[in-house]
Amino acid sequence: MQKCEICRTSFTWKQVSKSLWLAYKPIACQNCGKLYKVQFLSRILASLLVIGPIFAFNLLSYPTSTQTFILAVLIIIPVNSLMLPYLMRYRLA
Template sequence: MQKCEVCKSNFSWKELLLSIWSSYKPVECKNCGKKHTISFASKFFVSFLIIVPAVIFGLLIAPDMGLTKPMTFGIIVMIAFIISLILPFFVKYEVKPKTEKA
């Protein structure tokens, strides 16, 4: 699980999950207040992990099972939800490099 890059305190699973759900909102360290943003590679990885199973299910599995469109959509949302629950274990957050003027 992700640690704060500054003080090494742990981020919680819930914090990271909420960040992913709110389209990668930066997470703030509870201990030192340093903001961490998801790394570009992790963003890519998250989209990949959600889109690939959704597409495979929607295009290959659902038609094969004869599911209706609303059913297919509901199951895709469920798959995405379940996958997102394990994402906090894999994503990498980093301290945002200061780009704005001091």
């Protein structure tokens, strides 16, 4: 997990995941209050990680039934929500 550049306090998984769900809301360091914004590349990465596997799944399991598609989404979204906070990078606002 990324650390605050000023005081080296780690962001928590909860902080980052909350920021993701609130459309990349900036994060304030819990210790010193410095504000961090999501890096542009992290936003692209996040979108790719959500759309990419769904798209790949569609190609691989063609013709896709609605049930298997929904199942894939139900697996991909929670896995991504767990993993993404570890991959996101923030910069000082």
